[in-house]
Amino acid sequence: MTRDVSLTGRSSTTRTVRLGRVQPQAPSHRTIYCNDREANFPIRFKGNSISTTKYNFFTFLPKGLFEQFRRVANCYFLFISILSMTPISPVNPVTNVVPLSLVLLVSLIKEAFEDWKRFQNDMVINNGPVEVLQDQKWETVPWKKLQVGDIVRVKQDGFFPADLLFLASTNPDGVCYIETANLDGETNLKIRKALERTWDYSTPEKAAEFKGEVQCEQPNNSLYTFTGNLIIQKQTLPLSPNQLLLRGCSLRNTEYIVGAVIFTGHETKVMMNSMNVPSKRSTLERKLDKLILTLFGSLFLMCLIGAIASGIFINRKYHYLGLDEGAPTEFNPSNRFGVAALTLFTLITLYSTIIPISLYVSIEMIKFIQCTQFINKDLHMYHAETNTAALARTSNLNEELGQVEYIFSDKTGTLTRNLMEFFKCSIGGEVYGFGITEIEQGGAERNGIQVQVHKSVSAVHEKGFNFDDSRLMRGAWRNEPDPDTCKEFFRCLAICHTVLPEGDESPEKITYQAASPDEAALVTAAKNFGFFFYRRTPTMIYVRESHVEKMGKILDVAYEILNVLEFNSTRKRQSVVCRYPDGRLVLYCKGADTVIYERLADGNDDLKKITRGHLEQFGSAGLRTLCLAYRDLSPEMYESWNEKFIQAKSSLRDRENKLDEVAELIEKELILIGSTAIEDKLQEGVPGCIQTLSRAGIKIWVLTGDKMETAINIAYACNLINNEMKQFIISSETDAIREVENRGDQVEIACFIKEEVKKELKRCLEEAQHCLSTVSGPKLALVIDGKCLMYALDPSLRVMLLNLSLNCSSVVCCRVSPLQKAQVTSLVKKGARKITLSIGDGANDVSMIQAAHIGVGISGLEGMQAVMASDFAIAQFRYLADLLLVHGRWSYLRICKVITYFFYKNLTFTLTQFWFTFHTGFSGQRFYDDWFQSLYNVIFTALPVIMVGLFDKDVSASLSKKYPELYKEGIRNVFFKWRVVGTWACFSVYQSLIFYHFVTTSSAGGKNSSGRIFGLWDVSTMAFTCVVITVNLRLLMICNSITRWHYISVGGSILAWFIFIFVYSIFRENVFFVIYVLMSTFYFYITILLVPIVALLGDFIYQGVQRWFFPYDYQIVQEIHRHEPDDNSRAGLLEIENQLTPHEERSYAIAQLPREISKHTGFAFDSPGYESFFAAQLGIYAPQKPWDVARRASVRSRPKTSKKN
């Protein structure tokens, strides 16, 4: 930081811990003179233009090349190219330089293209319009022209162009609402409040007078902290994050705001937060590295053999070689060691083709197209309702999708819709709501009871509200036994929340912005019950109450909100202190049953008991419950408490804890009102998809923060657990543990739980092994909660846990923190070395998504954080079947084929060279012309293999899903084992021997009717022709489906060779006219028929025998559906899901056995803010890339501006 300013500031004490690394604060402040460009000029703040490009015009070549040479393969070829410039090289430098240059060229073009796109994005962002104050007028300038200290105006729905100091807004009280979805994915609105001193600078005339001096921290990457002072007319006002409007956020519900620019461009917090997500490499690619290493090994071996033999061979007796004393070292017989050493390098250059240079670039191209054209454009993964297609955010992991064995799934938003609907409630000991949940239906059906769902006329269904009970609607609650409690219940719903209303203030048009859908559902419920919350100011909540005093009367009541005690997951409750218009002071509280019950006033045990019963009932129906309570406060008591509260609030250290402690003081002696039950709907097609995936041999683990019972219920509903399975439940909610916990000694608790967990694990493991040893033992399921998991993940127990869980076909971990999610994922990833996939939608899944081999984000309703951290984003869980079983499987098959084929074609080609070396006195003479060798990889055999990488498919998409078991071939990695590679290698050896020996042996003697003889180049051209033809035809033999593009590319490659040699042999001296000489003989035609066929015959017989006697599963499926046309329509898919196999029928029959009904109360409440914070603290938080944010900002802003025009 070079911007040391006039003030000799002392270092700020705030340490910002984010992203797992500590960013030390610069030891100085920055001073900004608002509205005074001249004063700011000497400090030279950075401009507001951003550049996310990697290169610019001048650095592109050096930097891009440097990036390329970080790859070992490219370095290797550079080394070879340099070697080939030296006289020891048997080949012309072009042999190696041309392919390398081509590969580099392709890669650089790709880089340039991507950078160009980034540049264009930057341009769009930098040139976005913003209004700046100039000469008492708002002038529209592009974003990039903005400077620190400028006064800007941002209109509603506009994006903040830089980090702004909030000065004034059109809203009363100087507040504005912002949406931070681009920053943290939270879609709820947040309130920012300007300093009172600056409220009236909202007009240009007034704003022009504003001359303030801002002293604030240096730019840093902490999104949630900001410290500084505003010095205005010699008055120093402290600034907090509340006055800071971050770049990338957008303005909502406010006509416009005026702000002063504080941080610009790359110094804005969002840009400072940029961090490159470490790129993941696929397992297959890591195996490929081993293959490449093996190739290096064989290369070295081959060279060593040749080198030693050359040292032995070289002898002065070969007088025609001119090996007298003056011979260079590489041929000097008196220094055999030198000869061998130099020949080693010669041979390395000669055999360099054994490493397929274009492999990486080809694979990259294939994967890129697979992602951008196939995965992103697949209609089967396109969600029409939200207009979301699948998105592959990385192209590295396509084939990894074909090998996934473990799926770790979040529950909320992934398996369930995160669409909360107010479904039932219990008020004053009475249950309201007749609806039956899907889980209840499923359970009943399993028990053989047909449930008739009759919708009564009174049922109301809108977003967030699905309630069927006329007793509470339209004021009918006044006739219920306890109308006062009902009234408290509704008021609690309408007042105790942090929801923001948006839109028109009418019940039909209003939309609620809430931190969690639960809250929105509750407020919507209140609205439907006649307590319509329609406006919020920082201090007031306005509720339009109907039917309170008498039927049909509508009253607008304003409640003064005195304090909000916010929700977090230690508190598990939320309270609001409000003052009625008549002065009544009430604390409304809602929260988990456990915490509320602890804080209830004594007495009224019947109600507590009945309500607890209801909670259990709701819980077993899979509903999410909250308890509601209230407390009347006396003014004196409130005042004394409020002082403590304000103290706590203004404390600088440990504020969170202090606030919690103060809250405890007032949240006591509550009076229970009742409870709410919210249905958490399953996503469409989840059970079917899970069943398909488990048939594919994929094990699905549910990792959720929910309660054990909720999690188990969801697992049942999703077909993850059924009664046929043996369940192991390891829970910390046992009596023994509770007893120890009540004693309160932390060390004792830890030891005890650890022992318990160990005992349980041991017992379960024994039972599991017993079950597995029996022939048709039941499938196993493990349910474990977060507390036990914490101990089970202890290094000493980890192995046991792993053993147990790997034997289970489904595992449910409940009450787990984001970190534990990541730990479980890495346990399986590292401990069991299985390929894992994590799928989730929320900020709390980010750690898990990044820990797994593949992270999949649900691009749905909640923010974008999971998507930003993911490798693939899909709209619905059910698309996972398409993503894995179709795209993943195909990609895996294709990449395997591409790699093995590359390996084969280069090995074959190089081996012909190797055999020739034996006949040249190990001198390292090249068999082929330089250009043959250099173009072999990049022209004559390059395109067809890409066709395979793109088009090959063994069975159609619908069959892939009809026979999910086919996926197991990928899990077992059947197609890229050493055995497969070995088979290919054998055929390489076989074919190269055929090429070399058939061609050379048959070329001896006169070769036309006038007895003329072939030379070296005639023979090698003949051999090369055979190699090119065979290698290309061999490709057709490995294809499962051959499109016309295969024919075109294969034919084209062979044709390209002929065209090349026809032209080339006219110009080149050593191969002068060879092809014409060859083609003037019958020998050419007879050989060209014989050699490729003999070479391919081996593969043909092998493939025939393999399919005949040792068929792969996909081959059988191919045979079954041989005569059916390829069917990609949806009708076929729907059929598949409804089919019942005998196996399934049996499982249904067993499922009808009665089961124990679990007793749980189903408390669940979302708090995304807390969880993301939690994840961040543990250092696994991944911010989205700033350009993504910026891009989305620019994408979103465009239609809005166009509308205005």
Added chain:
Amino acid sequence: MDVDGGSTSSDSTRVRSIPIHSGQCKAFLSQFKQQSLPACKPVLTPAWVIATLLLLGFVFIPIGLVTLHASRGVLEIVDRYDADCVPEEFKGNKASYIKDTSVPKNCTRILKVHKYMKAPIYIYYQLDNYYQNHRRYVKSRSDQQLLHGLKYNDTSSCKPEESNNGLPVVPCGLIAWSLFNDTYTFIRGTAELRVNRKNIAWKSDRDHKFGKHVYPFNFQNGTLIGGGKLDPNIPLGDQEDLIVWMRTSALPSFRKIYGRIEEDLEADDVIVVHLMNNYNTYSFGGKKKLVISTSSWLGGRNDFLGVAYIFVGSSAIILSLVFLLLHVKNPRPYGDTAYLSWNRKGISS
């Protein structure tokens, strides 16, 4: 093999943001993106294997027979003379014989014609264990100089025979320097057989690789004489011995054409060959052979192709019969779900 045209995707109902356009190119693009391009899906059933092998056999065996017949029709007389042409006193040290310029190198061989040989009869010399494809050897030439002569001065590629006494050598390089220089004269009865030594090189070499106005210069003037000398008055383009020699062989055992006898040889003719045994193969144990051969449409005698064709063809037929037997005796029902791995292991897996 089975050819099913894949049906095009019928997803038009679900299309909103990913529109499927009309028109052939767009149809292709949509098929491409939905991965439903029409394709042929070959399934290699036993029937196909057996049929293909049979067909292969029936095509290959006739070709093999024709090829073998052509090759067998070629008559060849091969005479190795390098050992026998060394006088008795030098048997122990052949290298000194060949290096001793005072010893006469002439030698007489008698060849017997067993069968009638129709003109033209080609005369080859064959060298064994002679690495004309050694890296040092192959690159020691200058194609530019062969074409342009002294006008082209860069003879660095010709090392170590690029210049002599400070003057460039034309033709330079080891290959030219080591030109084969044994000569043969053929006498049948009393008359000498006329050997035509023209038109023995490929026309393209004669016309375009060796200059018509390039004359040998400073050739074989050094202390070490590698092989034959050239008449400095004949341009390189007409020195066909050199042209033939300089089309370096692929293998260390090779034949090169020497000339043509344009008279028929009758059966039981005795041919006396007077040869000058000049060329040194003794130092490295190479062999020299004289070959007299007729030619067919396929060239000289080389049974390999014919034998290979017949061998491959007949093995294909035998294999197909074995497979047929297996298929009839123990057929695998095709497309039987029982063969799926998850069905084979039973439900429990």
